[in-house]
Amino acid sequence: MLKEFAWKAFENTGDITTYMFFKEIEEKTKAARENEITRDEVATTHH
Template sequence: MLDFTWKVFSQTGDIDTYLLFKELEKERQETPVSLEDELTEVDFPIS
């Protein structure tokens, strides 16, 4: 999805598409990196 939004932005120059790209990029950095991290979060949720 990140690659697609960047491609659309680079072809159109649409600022809304760029802002969506940056939002997706930020969310990607905040999510667990590995499946093991995700499973740990499911087993031991942070309350």
């Protein structure tokens, strides 16, 4: 949701700071997803 808001704000303003904020959200989301996948994989290999 915040990612979409940041993207729309960038589309409307062209502000590079808003774009950088969007990219930061995107990277953190990706890292969190990868972390969750890794946790799930580790949990299934330890049972």
